[in-house]
Amino acid sequence: MMHINKNILRSILVLSYIAIIAFVLFGLSSLYTYLNTGADRSTMLHTEIKKIDQYLPRLKWDVLNNEGRLMDEQTLNAIENDYLDAWYVKQIAYKTNTTEGIDDYFTENARKNITDFVEANSKNNISVEGTTLEHHLTLDFFSEDGQLVVMTDTNVVEYKRVYDNKTLILETTETSTYKIILLLEDGFWRIRHMVKEQSGDYKNPVVLEKNVITNIKGINYYPQATPWDMFGNEFDTEILSKDFKLIKESGLNSIRIFVPYDDFGKANVNPEKLQKLKQVLDIAKKNQLKVMVTLFDFYGDYSVLNWTLNQRHAEIIVSSLKNHKALLAWDIKNEPNLDFDSRGENLVTAWLDNMITLVTSVDANHPVTIGWSNAQSATILKDKVDFVSFHYYEKLDDLDTVIKTLKKDIPSKPLVMQEFGMSSYKGIWKPFGSSEEDQANYHKKAQDIIAHNNLQFMSWTLYDFTKIPKEVVGRLPWRKRAQEHFGFINQKGETKPAYKYISKE
Structure with a gap:
């Protein structure tokens, strides 16, 4: 009986030793993997707020006939994506009265207007829930060094709901025209200037009379x-x-x-x-x-x-x-x-x-x-x-x-x-x-x-x-x-x- 107990004890000790070695090796492997994993753009630039397919308004580019450098499709897609993401994070900022993500899509000069607007609304318990439903973009200028873009966004359909202490006080849909300057910084096309040139009430498009339903x-x-x-x-x-x-x-x-x-x-x-x-x-x-x-x-x-x-x-x-x-x-x-x-x-x-x-x-x-x-x-x-x-x-x-x-x-x-x-x-x-x-x-x-x-x-x-x-x-x-x-x-x-x-x- 004593011999059997010693064998059992010996087996337990061996198994425990193997388990400890496996645990140590797993820990070292995980640490090595972590240290050798490059930081991606979203973690470096605090873009947790950006999600896949979170903002997809209708967008149409006018025929490319810009001054300066010839625009390529890959750059144009990058500009489009970052521009829409900028709208998205701005809408979240106005809704939540926080500025998370703003730094990634607006330069220091451009983001000041947003932060001032958020601070004022937060102080007065005002929040704005909005979205844009259509954009019509014209590329005006692309610099020869590929670092600066000027474009015009016409007939932007903007829907907004304004709340005072969570009570809806205004609902509006308008069409606006914006002039935009973007700079390429750290792999982002950031908005440098965004000026609303004109704005007016949105008018629903005229729809021709449809066939009358008569026999369902x-x-x-x-x-x-x-x-x-x-x-x-x-x-x-x-x-x-x-x-x-x-x-x-x-x-x-x-x-x-x-x-x-x-x-x-x-x-x-x-x-x-x-x-x-x-x-x-x-x-x-x-x-x-x-x-x-x-x-x-x-x-x-x-x-x-x-x-x-x-x-x-x-x-x-x-x-x-x-x-x-x-x-x-x-x-x-x-x-x-x-x-x-x-x-x-x-x-x-x-x-x-x-x-x-x-x-x-x-x-x-x-x-x-x-x-x-x-x-x-x-x-x-x-x-x-x-x-x-x-x-x-x-x-x-x-x-x-x-x-x-x-x-x-x-x-x-x-x-x-x-x-x-x-x-x-x-x-x-x-x-x-x-x-x-x-x-x-x-x-x-x-x-x-x-x-x-x-x-x-x-x-x-x-x-x-x-x-x-x-x-x-x-x-x-x-x-x-x-x-x-x-x-x-x-x-x-x-x-x-x-x-x-x-x-x-």
Whole structure:
């Protein structure tokens, strides 16, 4: 026994020695790696504030016809990037009343104006939240030594929100012209002078009248197996073809689909996802269906500094689909009024207003709408949209009055009841819920009201689902179970009694 204990002790000591040696060697290796790693530009010049693709306003260079040295593409890109980064750090400085990052993009002379402005605002509890949405640059001069640039930035679209002790006191959009001198220092193109030469109120571009939407008889669509994940790994064109054929045979002529902002890559739209979106429209076209595309699904930030990223996202998608024969309309955002309490009605509305302008500037032919969650919000931005969309999940007894009120308040725009429906769930989590027969009676009555008021519609939804993401209705089981049973077709693929009233010829 003594011999065995000595062997065990000896083994433990050997293993401990090996572990200590390994630990020491690892520490020396890490120290050597650290000492031999060169400092990068961001750590040397305190540019932690700069992030990849944080500021992407529209930017267009005029034809290069400058005085001095011939400009090369690589230098021009560097100037453009540093110039936009300078705007970005300045916007952060004005919003937070701090000057971190300013030294990297402005020379000592130029940064004095910024620091003075920040100090004055900080003293008076004033903050400015802003962004620029467009820049039109002309290169005036490039020095022979390659160290100095003079340029003009015309028709800069600037959006600003001014707060006094966190209370919004001013909201403005203006167009300005700037004269800029930049110096190349330490690998940066820093702003030496930035003078605003003129400024005026921004005027929305004139948009020609679009085609009036007059005959939408549609449905909100997700594949049964992948609700709220339509463009994921289980994307299946055969399923889409079967479903779209069924929708067309049901007497409907259109579908509404949703493009999730994060899932599609934000400002850098994923080409693979975009291709899947195009395939959806291709299949819809083959089945003689029109498609209403709802943008920015699951997006709820609206921060002004993110507007340029949002706009690049929308610009890529809209420009890619604007000539597709199956495209019916653009829905800017699904139920944005649900974000009023958390983000502020004024900010959300301003975001929507600017996004409508952007989408229309890219696609002047297809109409634009907003998917309001109720009729009460439907008058917001009614003069900006081409048709008014509202969702209705209240009592059908009040629907006729709601429609007549909307037609009175919005006499010049078509109305679309863009979502409506009833869950047929009645079970342990909701014992007093509605049955499938109740659901059928609901849709029969809804279609009678729709026909009586000559109303356009898109019901919710084709299928009952088995998986509802928590992001949609939360984790509460009685809410998830109810949401699973709004379809005209049950989880087994069988038509429910309500299917008879999916449309009314």
